[in-house]
Amino acid sequence: xxxxxxxxxxxxxxxxxxxxxxxxxxxxxxxxxxxxxxxxxxxxxxxxxxxxxxxxxxxxxxxxxxxxxxxxxxxxxxxxxxxxxxxxxxxxxxxxxxxxxxxxxxxxxxxxxxxxxxxxxxxxxxxxxxxxxxxxxxxxxxxxxxxxxxxxxxxxxxxxxxxxxxxxxxxxxxxxxxxxxxxxxxxxxxxxxxxxxxxxxxxxxxxxxxxxxxxxxxxxxxxxxxxxxxxxxxxxxxxxxxxxxxxxxxxxxxxxxxxxxxxxxxxxxxxxxxxxxxxxxxxxxxxxxxxxxxxxxxxxxxxxxxxxxxxxxxxxxxxxxxxxxxxxxxxxxxxxxxxxxxxxxxxxxxxxxxxxxxxxxxxxxxxxxxxxxxxxxxxxxxxxxxxxxxxxxxxxxxxxxxxxxxxxxxxxxxxxxxxxxxxxxxxxxxxxxxxxxxxxxxxxxxxxxxxxxxxxxxxxxxxxxxxxxxxxxxxxxxxxxxxxxxxxxxxxxxxxxxxxxxxxxxxxxxxxxxxxxxxxxxxxxxxxxxxxxxxxxxxxxxxxxxxxxxxxxxxxxxxxxxxxxxxxxx
Amino acid sequence: xxxxxxxxxxxxxxxxxxxxxxxxxxxxxxxxxxxxxxxxxxxxxxxxxxxxxxxxxxxxxxxxxxxxxxxxxxxxxxxxxxxxxxxxxxxxxxxxxxxxxxxxxxxxxxxxxxxxxxxxxxxxxxxxxxxxxxxxxxxxxxxxxxxxxxxxxxxxxxxxxxxxxxxxx
Numbered sequence: 001x002x003x004x005x006x007x008x009x010x011x012x013x014x015x016x017x018x019x020x021x022x023x024x025x026x027x028x029x030x031x032x033x034x035x036x037x038x039x040x041x042x043x044x045x046x047x048x049x050x051x052x053x054x055x056x057x058x059x060x061x062x063x064x065x066x067x068x069x070x071x072x073x074x075x076x077x078x079x080x081x082x083x084x085x086x087x088x089x090x091x092x093x094x095x096x097x098x099x100x101x102x103x104x105x106x107x108x109x110x111x112x113x114x115x116x117x118x119x120x121x122x123x124x125x126x127x128x129x130x131x132x133x134x135x136x137x138x139x140x141x142x143x144x145x146x147x148x149x150x151x152x153x154x155x156x157x158x159x160x161x162x163x164x165x166x167x168x169x170x171x172x173x174x175x176x177x178x179x180x181x182x183x184x185x186x187x188x189x190x191x192x193x194x195x196x197x198x199x200x201x202x203x204x205x206x207x208x209x210x211x212x213x214x215x216x217x218x219x220x221x222x223x224x225x226x227x228x229x230x231x232x233x234x235x236x237x238x239x240x241x242x243x244x245x246x247x248x249x250x251x252x253x254x255x256x257x258x259x260x261x262x263x264x265x266x267x268x269x270x271x272x273x274x275x276x277x278x279x280x281x282x283x284x285x286x287x288x289x290x291x292x293x294x295x296x297x298x299x300x301x302x303x304x305x306x307x308x309x310x311x312x313x314x315x316x317x318x319x320x321x322x323x324x325x326x327x328x329x330x331x332x333x334x335x336x337x338x339x340x341x342x343x344x345x346x347x348x349x350x351x352x353x354x355x356x357x358x359x360x361x362x363x364x365x366x367x368x369x370x371x372x373x374x375x376x377x378x379x380x381x382x383x384x385x386x387x388x389x390x391x392x393x394x395x396x397x398x399x400x401x402x403x404x405x406x407x408x409x410x411x412x413x414x415x416x417x418x419x420x421x422x423x424x425x426x427x428x429x430x431x432x433x434x435x436x437x438x439x440x441x442x443x444x445x446x447x448x449x450x451x452x453x454x455x456x457x458x459x460x461x462x463x464x465x466x467x468x469x470x471x472x473x474x475x476x477x478x479x480x481x482x483x484x485x486x487x488x489x490x491x492x493x494x495x496x497x498x499x500x501x502x503x504x505x506x507x508x509x510x511x512x513x514x515x516x517x518x519x520x521x522x523x524x525x526x527x528x529x530x531x532x533x534x535x536x537x538x539x540x541x542x543x544x545x546x547x548x549x550x551x552x553x554x555x556x557x558x559x560x561x562x563x564x565x566x567x568x569x570x
Numbered sequence: 571x572x573x574x575x576x577x578x579x580x581x582x583x584x585x586x587x588x589x590x591x592x593x594x595x596x597x598x599x600x601x602x603x604x605x606x607x608x609x610x611x612x613x614x615x616x617x618x619x620x621x622x623x624x625x626x627x628x629x630x631x632x633x634x635x636x637x638x639x640x641x642x643x644x645x646x647x648x649x650x651x652x653x654x655x656x657x658x659x660x661x662x663x664x665x666x667x668x669x670x671x672x673x674x675x676x677x678x679x680x681x682x683x684x685x686x687x688x689x690x691x692x693x694x695x696x697x698x699x700x701x702x703x704x705x706x707x708x709x710x711x712x713x714x715x716x717x718x719x720x721x722x723x724x725x726x727x728x729x730x731x732x733x734x735x736x737x738x739x
Contacts, residue, residue, distance in 0.1 A: 120592060124599055129646045132592070149646060183588060183649040307640030 008136040009038035009167040012100070015143040016044050021071050023047050023062060023426055025055040029075025031115060032102025034167040036073070047426065047455070050447035052079050054419040056086020056099060057445065061420025063095050064406045065381060066427040067220070069151050070095070075102045077115030080161075081122060085413055087157045088126040092410030093241060094218060096155035098146045105165035106134055119161050128156030136169040145179045153186040154305040155218060187304050189329055190321030197317050198276070199333035201298050205274035207342045208234045211257070211286075214241035214409065215279015215303060216323045217402035221245065224327035225278065231331070233339045235346045237265040239280045241409045244399030249378075254346065255398070257551075258286035260391040263353035263543050266551045268346050269294060276300040279323045282313040283410065284547070284568055292550035302326050353556065355395050362536040363512050365389060365464045369396040369436065371515050372462060375523055380432040381424050383407065385417030385441035387471040389464035391541045393436045415444030418461060422448060425457045432460075432523075439465040439492055449502040452528050460522055461504075461530040463495050466537045474540045478558075479565050499530035509533040580609065581635050581655045584731045584739050585624040588647040589615060597624060597648070600641045606630045610728030621649065623739070627706070627729050652739075654731050659739070664703045664727040666691065667713065670720035671698035679719060686712045697722060 006014065012035060016024070025047045028036045039046050049055040052074045059070030070090075074080055080101040090097045103109070104116035120132050129149050131142045139162075146158040202208060216225055222245050229236050229252050236246050237257040246253050257265040269275065275294045279302065280286070287293045290312055301308070301315040302323055309318040319326050357366040369392050376382075382397050383406040384390040390407060399405040406424055408416040421435035442463055452459055473487040496506030505525050509518045509532070522531045545554045548568025587593050594613060601608055612625040628635070635653065642651035671679050676698065683690070683700055686708065692699035702712050706729050713724065733739040 121595070124592070124596055125603065130592075181646060184646045305644070307637070307644050309640075311637060311640070 009034040013038045019147045025058040026073035031076040031164040052082035054448040057419035058423035061423030062427040065424035070097045072099045077117045080119040089411040089413040090157040096150040097157040100160045103161045103163040106163045130159040132161040141177045190319035190326040194319045195329045203335045207272045208274040209272040210236040211277040212238040212242035213280025216245045219323040221324040243405040245402045247400040248398035264349035267349045274298040278302045289550040365535040368533045373397045383421040383435045385437040386412045387438045389438045414441035434460045440469045495532035505529040507531040583626045585651040586649040589622045593647045612728040660732040668699040668723040
């Protein structure tokens with residue numbers, strides 16, 4: 001800490017610098033002015049957003065792209081309540097964030113003061129932990145704890161509610177107080193006996209599958225995952241957020257599994273005799289029916305969060321620990337079993353059931369995304385929003401590196417993709433960052449075009465524009481007798497001209513012949529740009545497993561008969 | 571434990587938590603999110619003022635409760651949370667009961683009280699307030715026997731738990 005006396009706000013900024021914070025995303029208001037004041041002239045760059053939701057998603061995109069903690073700074077009341085969606089998004093996907101909210105002064109707390117909201121109360125259910133600071137002397141300790149809790153173990157968002165009088169008070173010189181968190185344990189290595197049991201089960205398996213989740217990406221286990229897969233000759237599937245941990249071009253990678261995963265990944269899941277999840281939480285999007293999931297197969301679960309063990313899928317061997325550390329323990333123990341027939345079988349499925357789409361007629365979203373991926377190359381960072389375009393992107397954007405694929409998984413937050421790209425680009429300057437968004441989700445946070453323009457970030461925004469809330473339309477088409485309700489986005493703006501109004505170069509794709517030419521021009525353009533791709537309105541995403549159904553019920557294309565309403569949620 | 575009753579058994583939990591504002595609501599949210607009703611809740615300071623003890627009795631399916639324990643132990647402010655439903659531990663509860671008791675029924679009331687080792691704490695013209703301690707089941711039985719008198723008021727402390735011998739709770 002500094003030499004002379006600091007205010008609470010100044011101490012807060014000091015600790016941010018100490019913690020290596022490069023960017024603070026936010027929008028000020030009365031109760032947070034002292035902290036904004038303390039940022040003037042400091043080494044931390046303030047990114048002024050147009051909405052607090054954008055700020056939290058930017059911090060989130062920054063965190064996912066870099067592995068560092070993302071920081072947002074907002075004011076009390078509505079400023080703080082606008083962060084709720086972002087907090088929830090980060091909690092569901094285990095993203096390390098520290099969100100600092102200004103608060104009314106302590107002497108009016110609970111008295112319905114102007115812009116006073118019980119932010120702690122509102123956010124308990126969507127944070128990993130939170131603080132209401134009532135003593136200026138606590139600020140250094142609280143900040144250090146917050147960064148530690150956000151980034152360690154299973155990461156998550158931590159909220160700090162900071163009353164204005166506290167941030168304005170002078171902090172007495174005090175020696176740094178070590179923090180003590182007796183209720184917070186961070187698992188590292190797994191139980192050696194359980195790890196040995198995993199090695200034994202792997203050797204005995206004839207049809208093993210590795211299921212790669214976000215936890216493997218977070219712990220940076222790419223090298224270990226690859227070694228395991230290659231030495232065991234074990235095909236691997238990944239969840240939406242596990243994409244790229246094993247390069248998707250790898251011969252043993254089957255891509256994404258689950259509701260809209262590849263047919264060969266799902267066929268392999270149905271047929272496997274052992275499934276080993278590393279850092280996935282057996283989400284309902286990948287499991288389908290809990291009781292039917294990989295029935296008869298040995299199930300192994302490696303996860304850092306003990307609460308995930310047996311939460312939804314009962315496992316035969318559970319190992320609580322960090323993915324990288326546990327795989328590090330496992331690799332010296334493994335012995336290759338006999339999997340060659342299995343690998344050949346999986347290869348046959350890959351050839352027989354490739355991802356496919358109809359190329360005739362209007363522009364196809366899949367065509368745009370496939371072409372975009374080919375032009376952008378292996379090193380580009382892709383972010384997506386939520387909906388049909390997200391699933392097509394998951395299918396057609398093969399990812400070669402874990403931190404190059406950024407998408408809202410568990411929360412399914414529309415409006416996430418574009419601001420996340422802003423955060424990712426700030427964290428990864430000089431790299432190509434592409435946001436693939438839908439026309440619905442993009443309109444939820446497009447005010448951040450101004451933020452992108454101000455920072456002159458060379459992001460490419462690709463709007464997959466079908467003038468519908470396409471995923472809901474797909475469900476209404478398939479399961480609700482084609483009765484469309486609340487899905488027609490009549491009144492969409494001309495996105496290219498809207499972009500131009502913000503000073504962002506706008507392009508349009510209206511015919512299949514435009515796709516390559518326009519995407520190439522957009523990628524060659526220096527500076528921010530947006531491509532409005534007018535795509536076929538009625539395309540549905542396939543393969544599809546109806547929610548709650550077993551993986552074997554996968555539909556490869558439009559069904560011939562009327563379908564029952566799915567039993568699973570959304 | 572009455573698991574036959576739709577799988578919804580009563581569970582007795584003990585939590586050792588940081589003595590801070592907000593801890594109670596974090597704990598309560600873990601239950602409410604899964605639709606678990608809390609039957610009784612006791613929170614008090616421990617021998618170490620930095621920590622509090624929570625004793626919670628809740629009803630629900632055992633499988634759900636196991637998940638709830640996992641979520642409780644995940645809270646930063648929860649040092650540990652344990653289920654003592656299936657263990658032999660010291661269990662006590664206190665109840666204060668005020669009944670309608672005209673002078674001619676006092677002898678009858680005292681007889682019931684004696685059987686339960688209950689004490690008189692307030693005796694008025696037409697009412698009688700008594701104090702009784704013991705297991706929750708004993709208190710349930712006591713309440714049943716007093717009901718014919720007419721219970722005007724009743725308050726129960728909720729179940730208190732403590733491990734036996736040298737073991738700490």
